[in-house]
Amino acid sequence: MNPDVLIVGGGVMGCACAHRLASSGLRVTLLERALPGAESSAAAAGILGAQSEVSAAGPFLELCLASRQLFPDYVRELEAISGIAIGYESSGVLEVALDPAEGRLAVGRLQWMLDRGLRVEILDRAEALRLEPALAPTLVGASYYPDDHQVDPERLARALATAASRLGCTFMSGVQALGVLREGERVVGLETDRGRLSAGAVLIAGGAWSSRLQGLPPLRTTLKPVAGQIVQLESRPAFFRHIVYGFKGYIVPRRDGRILLGSTLEDRGFDKAVTCDGVHQITGMGMAMVPNLRHARLSQTWSGLRPASGDNLPLLGPSSLPGLFFATGHYRNGILLTPITATVIEALLRGDSPALEIGPFAP
Amino acid sequence: MNPDVLIVGGGVMGCACAHRLASSGLRVTLLERALPGAESSAAAAGILGAQSEVSAAGPFLELCLASRQLFPDYVRELEAISGIAIGYESSGVLEVALDPAEGRLAVGRLQWMLDRGLRVEILDRAEALRLEPALAPTLVGASYYPDDHQVDPERLARALATAASRLGCTFMSGVQALGVLREGERVVGLETDRGRLSAGAVLIAGGAWSSRLQGLPPLRTTLKPVAGQIVQLESRPAFFRHIVYGFKGYIVPRRDGRILLGSTLEDRGFDKAVTCDGVHQITGMGMAMVPNLRHARLSQTWSGLRPASGDNLPLLGPSSLPGLFFATGHYRNGILLTPITATVIEALLRGDSPALEIGPFAP
Numbered sequence: 159m160n161p162d163v164l165i166v167g168g169g170v171m172g173c174a175c176a177h178r179l180a181s182s183g184l185r186v187t188l189l190e191r192a193l194p195g196a197e198s199s200a201a202a203a204g205i206l207g208a209q210s211e212v213s214a215a216g217p218f219l220e221l222c223l224a225s226r227q228l229f230p231d232y233v234r235e236l237e238a239i240s241g242i243a244i245g246y247e248s249s250g251v252l253e254v255a256l257d258p259a260e261g262r263l264a265v266g267r268l269q270w271m272l273d274r275g276l277r278v279e280i281l282d283r284a285e286a287l288r289l290e291p292a293l294a295p296t297l298v299g300a301s302y303y304p305d306d307h308q309v310d311p312e313r314l315a316r317a318l319a320t321a322a323s324r325l326g327c328t329f330m331s332g333v334q335a336l337g338v339l340r341e342g343e344r345v346v347g348l349e350t351d352r353g354r355l356s357a358g359a360v361l362i363a364g365g366a367w368s369s370r371l372q373g374l375p376p377l378r379t380t381l382k383p384v385a386g387q388i389v390q391l392e393s394r395p396a397f398f399r400h401i402v403y404g405f406k407g408y409i410v411p412r413r414d415g416r417i418l419l420g421s422t423l424e425d426r427g428f429d430k431a432v433t434c435d436g437v438h439q440i441t442g443m444g445m446a447m448v449p450n451l452r453h454a455r456l457s458q459t460w461s462g463l464r465p466a467s468g469d470n471l472p473l474l475g476p477s478s479l480p481g482l483f484f485a486t487g488h489y490r491n492g493i494l495l496t497p498i499t500a501t502v503i504e505a506l507l508r509g510d511s512p513a514l515e516i517g518p519f520a521p
Numbered sequence: 522m523n524p525d526v527l528i529v530g531g532g533v534m535g536c537a538c539a540h541r542l543a544s545s546g547l548r549v550t551l552l553e554r555a556l557p558g559a560e561s562s563a564a565a566a567g568i569l570g571a572q573s574e575v576s577a578a579g580p581f582l583e584l585c586l587a588s589r590q591l592f593p594d595y596v597r598e599l600e601a602i603s604g605i606a607i608g609y610e611s612s613g614v615l616e617v618a619l620d621p622a623e624g625r626l627a628v629g630r631l632q633w634m635l636d637r638g639l640r641v642e643i644l645d646r647a648e649a650l651r652l653e654p655a656l657a658p659t660l661v662g663a664s665y666y667p668d669d670h671q672v673d674p675e676r677l678a679r680a681l682a683t684a685a686s687r688l689g690c691t692f693m694s695g696v697q698a699l700g701v702l703r704e705g706e707r708v709v710g711l712e713t714d715r716g717r718l719s720a721g722a723v724l725i726a727g728g729a730w731s732s733r734l735q736g737l738p739p740l741r742t743t744l745k746p747v748a749g750q751i752v753q754l755e756s757r758p759a760f761f762r763h764i765v766y767g768f769k770g771y772i773v774p775r776r777d778g779r780i781l782l783g784s785t786l787e788d789r790g791f792d793k794a795v796t797c798d799g800v801h802q803i804t805g806m807g808m809a810m811v812p813n814l815r816h817a818r819l820s821q822t823w824s825g826l827r828p829a830s831g832d833n834l835p836l837l838g839p840s841s842l843p844g845l846f847f848a849t850g851h852y853r854n855g856i857l858l859t860p861i862t863a864t865v866i867e868a869l870l871r872g873d874s875p876a877l878e879i880g881p882f883a884p
Binding site: 389391419431432433434435436437438441442444445451452453454455456459 | 752754782794795796797798799800801804805807808814815816817818819822
């Protein structure tokens with residue numbers, strides 16, 4: 159029997175949609191080239207930066223805030239069904255200004271947050287150091303976003319794949335989708351490297367690789383990969399607890415002693431290199447904000463490919479072709495936007511209206 | 522039957538001495554805590570820097586030059602018996618001066634080399650860039666040591682262990698030497714974690730760990746570990762061919778596309794951490810001398826523990842206790858000094874006089 163929905167991509171988006179759709183009774187099959195979470199999903203740092211990552215009020219902020227609000231219950235639900243702890247930590251984000259110019263930029267971001275009723279505090283040097291003594295004593299100030307937290311993306315991806323699987327989603331790993339199958343305008347399945355698959359609907363959640371599919375309609379924007387490198391340090395016991403966010407990068411301390419430093423923004427195709435310069439910049443950025451990182455052990459480096467659209471907004475919703483939906487292009491905010499994306503896609507595929515405005519994200 | 526010689530340590534020194542002693546007909550047993558070459562030997566960069574690593578004329582320079590001269594035949598001999606290619610490359614070293622102060626220091630090193638009849642050229646910026654176009658175009662000049670070459674230390678260690686084994690040396694891996702056994706003043710064997718071993722003579726080649734042995738006589742100097750971190754990049758095809766040596770570190774391009782950048786000098790005990798600051802400093806040093814390293818892939822990082830004596834000279838020769846010999850403490854120059862050390866130890870244990878002055882290295 160053909161599935162109701164064929165999903166392309168086993169990252170957090172594909173798996174989260176598979177989980178929600180399967181839980182609402184649809185027959186779901188998910189295609190993944192390699193293994194679930196093998197690409198950008200597990201490479202992310204996992205900052206739920208609805209405030210720290212957004213630059214202005216508007217529909218994208220609302221999408222981010224709605225998703226952030228879903229996280230506590232979402233994590234509980236996924237942990238219960240998967241048995242995998244996702245590492246949700248109420249870290250809070252400290253956005254550090256290292257010089258007066260950075261301080262002015264930070265203050266400029268304050269008004270729209272206050273207008274929207276979001277919690278934010280502007281701290282002077284002494285207040286920032288009192289809240290987080292590990293910060294560089296030379297900083298000029300910091301913005302504190304007490305509601306921006308973190309998860310462990312690799313565990314989130316595994317929990318989502320496990321949850322989707324437990325609810326009956328069929329995973330086809332090692333299968334490459336090549337393009338969409340149409341009957342007239344209607345999309346009725348996928349062409350893959352293992353032959354044709356038919357389905358009631360197709361959902362594209364293939365990240366930066368989505369743009370390689372044949373037969374897609376004209377899109378609002380092309381998708382391209384933007385590489386980001388991460389340097390993972392280790393220091394036990396953890397000597398600071400806030401996510402530290404700066405104008406050149408971020409530092410995410412995990413409770414288990416891992417410390418993630420990121421990241422670069424590199425437009426060089428599907429190349430996941432960790433480079434000499436990338437590691438140099440990232441380690442320098444980290445030590446500038448938290449000097450005692452200098453002694454931390456370097457334990458791993460990696461890079462991932464963010465799916466970037468031309469306008470930095472996701473492709474989320476129905477396409478111009480009946481039967482074809484998109485949930486991709488989340489660029490720097492895929493982990494944060496996972497639960498709301500799954501909620502929106504579930505509503506759309508059940509024929510309901512999503513609870514928030516998704517017009518600006520139309521594919 | 523008891524061996525003629527018990528060797529403590531399976532690094533390049535222990536294995537090279539085992540190889541020479543076995544080839545001259547002695548029964549040799551070698552004790553190694555882990556596996557041959559598992560520690561500093563394989564962690565080294567492998568610069569045969571008899572000129573670039575030495576700061577003045579004297580017995581240490583003569584030891585280095587004698588060892589460098591042995592290398593071509595030594596490599597041929599080891600490759601023939603072991604079947605392992607050691608990666609001996611006539612790279613030459615370019616010692617780069619990035620500012621006028623470094624340039625003056627380089628010129629100051631010229632005279633003793635010329636007095637000793639060594640080949641060295643002082644290059645201005647244009648000459649240096651003509652010889653090695655990958656160098657930073659802002660350098661002020663370079664010293665060229667055309668006779669300082671390289672080997673691959675990990676392969677050298679494996680070839681030596683293989684060669685020693687083929688000539689009949691017995692390897693006891695996973696055995697920890699605890700101290701020397703005496704009868705009166707005479708050393709007659711070793712106490713180990715597997716019991717007592719007797720032998721005609723004992724040779725200490727345990728690197729920084731040598732100082733942990735019980736029952737040693739008072740030594741000229743203590744031995745302590747000095748950690749050095751290495752960052753390995755990869756770039757194919759190799760885009761430069763000289764070893765680049767600077768006042769803050771070095772770059773060693775291997776023919777296979779690996780590029781080793783090193784190193785730190787860290788006095789922090791038996792701690793082989795690769796740290797955030799170490800990697801930052803090393804990558805910055807490398808890009809300052811060869812800017813196009815910025816795109817090279819970071820493929821591996823590691824650190825090793827150099828065995829440092831208080832006067833930076835090795836402990837080489839007979840000790841004050843009959844039957845106890847030393848071949849350790851080679852600090853930054855263990856790979857370079859491997860063949861001459863084995864030659865000296867062979868002469869001593871056969872009762873001959875070494876062909877060069879080793880008085881300053883007396884344990």
